[in-house]
Amino acid sequence: MDAPLRAAMDFPILSLIVLLPAVGGLIVLALPRRRGELVLPVALALSLLTLGAACWLLASFETGTAGFQFEEQVTWYEPWGVSYHLGLDGISLLMVLLTAFLFPIALLASTSITTRVKGYFAAMLFLEAGILGVFVALDLLVFFAFWEVMLVPMYFIIGIWGGERRVYAALKFFLFTALGSALMLAGILALALLAGDQLGRPTFDFVELLGIDLGRAAQFWLFGAFALSFGIKVPLFPFHTWLPDAHVEAPTAGSVILAGVLLKMGAYGLIRFNLTLFPEATVDLVPVLAVLAVIGIIYGAVVATVQKDIKRLVAYSSVSHLGFVVLGIFALTSQGLQGGVIQMVNHGLTTGALFLLVGMIYERRHTRQIADYGGLATVMPLFAGAFLFISLASIGLPPLNGFVGEFLVLLGSYLSLPGYAIAASLGVVLAAVYLLWAYQRMFTGPITVEANRGLADLGVREVALLAPIVALVLFLGIFPKPALDRVEPAVQGILDRIEMTTDYQVPQFGIEADLPEAEARP
């Protein structure tokens, strides 16, 4: 490695990325009360700086290597084996980019917040810092600290600036997530001490933990503790009930971040920790997770179809889409995992945009009931166009981004779990049903409610909010290669590890060795 590059690698860019929004939050809090007009520009500036740093990461990220890059490690407390260890691979790179990309948009979409503005923007920035920390932490205790601390700003965002039932929704959100993470904490501590038995000293370091040999039973229980926490966050089927409430009651920007990034933390955790630390348990428990994922896909879609509230509809569609992500992950194939990761990004973009759009119409009419709209396309053509475009991307229409992710997930899961893949493809059809039907009821035909006649179409600010998302949706749909190139080595590394530590063979096209049909053949 040459000198300038080494210097660049030694620069603690990941710490900077986590610290920038946190410092921004403190600056916003410190602004004098009289200068309320400064709050949004300052918050936006800091989140844009973070985005800039993330873009720098993207530019200097070495494509084609599986290991962690930009690593920083400082021992914190030797007797516990805690170190401040950050690092980034292709999967976390995409998550960091997605987070850094969505936050400025969410902040700019928050102009309707008028009470306790300083607190709101500070909470948003602290939330960003926490989320970014989750995606770059490589020490389990540091990871857990970020994971848990990020609940606090989100709790306040829902609870203070949310809708009518905000207190209930915020509490439900907090308690559900905390329940999962509490058991994960016990799991993390147990894992560190198990590692201590083998290495002679306890460690919370993710990379070191990869090297220890856990027994089958230990893997099983630890997998359960971690998966429960991540499954609640994703949310996986029986643990999803917090999500519609939180989404519906959260302010627009809160919903954007909740759907866009927060849910991804669960899926990210499953990939990063469950698949790598507990490979044997992963292989054994694939059917359980796959069944829950498929139930989530279909159940989420069916429930979304019958919603009368457009925000609730989008919320349930998240349950369905995240089901695809989990199915892709537990397909344990290269295509499935890559598809899952790409689908995480896609869902963040499209669902984030859908929540933005719902927020925009809500600001105009203060109702989210689908029945209160109708024929909006005649008065708001631009809005209708954007809604249709994003809906189509969400449904997975080629050449938009949703297609790439869902196609890869279905392809990958067909290789290893054909039955599940076929059932899951029903979800794609249902997505078309609920989104297009909603579009039809809200936008097509004559105007049914007089109050809608005078609605203004999208303003410059609103177009500016949507334009970057639309551009990315198109770009990732037509040319997903840059994203896939960065994810592929990381995914391959995870699968190699599973193959090495268990007798599982990753199925590939043309090699029938592991297809269930092949086993059944005499």
Added chain:
Amino acid sequence: MNGSLTFLSVAPEIALAAAVVLLLLVEVTFKPRAGAWAVVAGAGLAAGTALSAWQWVAHRGADAGTFWNGMIAVDGFAALAGLLVFPLAGLGLMSAWRLAASQGRRGAEFIALVMLAAAGAHLMAAAADFIMLFIGLEVFSLSLYVLAGFTRERVDADEASFKYFLLGAFASAVFLYGVALVFAATGSTTFYGDGGIADYLAGTVIFRPGVLLAGLALLLVGLAFKVSAAPFHVWAPDVYQGAPGGVTGFLAAAAKVAGFAALARVLTAVLGARADDWVPAVAVLAAVSVVVGTLLAIVQDDVKRLLAYSSVAHAGFILTALVAGRGGLGDMWFYLATYAVQVLGAFTVAAAVSGDRAGRSPLAHWAGLGRRAPWLAAAMTLMLLAMAGIPLTAGFAGKVAVFRAAIDAGYLWLVIVAVLATVAGLFFYLRVIVAMYLSGPEEAAALPAGPAVGWGARVVLTVAAAATLVFGIAPWPLLEVLRDALPL
């Protein structure tokens, strides 16, 4: 042992006792303003802290020893207790200053009692003999009984004080009976040295340990009462709710520190050889405490009562560290020290919100506090989040520390019970936050004005918030230091 050290071994107690005598003499002779009380009390506590610091530097680890015929131990354990209890008493006095000043000439007695309680608490930690421990316990407890009922105009404060006294006296009797049975089994009340209990137990195989075990159990019950561990906690909610707001914080913090210091020394150093007998009992006590404390806290509508039940749960968390025996002592100290500061801070806010003399602090008083008194609400939020164990607060580091110790000792089930209780605990901590931030009328004008906060309370809250954040973000230096805080 070293003769010149004999008096220095009890120097912190001497300093405090001298300050108390001086305070009362000055009070009756000159009838000075309240400021003079502060000078004397501050000097006494500062001297106590400085002498404890000297003991810490000079006598932890290898240089530790016992004095006065094995009555007093000077070791890292006792020195740390002093370093913790005396500043806590100072903060408690600041928090209660307006209450003390409002009591007219009786204010000096109030201050004297707080300082006597601090001296007693330190004596409990430094005692190397059951008789000495009992004396410390009584000095400490009697002071607290009076403090709990100090404002005599309210009937419920009298009730709190009386209840505390009766049950406390009962617990002391139980403790004393335990001492007697241990004496019967081992032939000694001294902890260390030739013929001491630790020595006897390490060198003798007791074939019929019935008397010893009964004594051990009674000791455990007596001290569990002091730290309000379930099922010996029933006094705590009534006392915390009835006692005047200003003093409840000190009451709660000091009782935990003193009780756990004594409990830890007795269990790990004196009865360390019988760890197999008491560790399961402590584990059960811990589990019962976290579950009972948490569940009962959920249904409370009064913040002081809620904090009382939460302190029962916290007693359980601290006991969780003790199942690891000596290895868990550093973790216990960390949790104890940070929790004591948090609980003092939380009760200081409660006193500001509901009044220094008021007993009750119903949730309705807290509505809209976030807009009426943003700093007060922010401080309370930080304390509550720390008690709930949210990362970046000292509460999280403490929880990780004690859970780690317990898992290391093979008590995974206890940790699982404790983490589940932690989640349930969020529910009631968040209720207070909901009241402060998420309720009340939308317009700030419709709310009553924020409560006035005295300078003393400001200092206490600043210190508590700073400590909670600093030891939450970087707990390692303190954890490192506390590993030296071991009993002989």
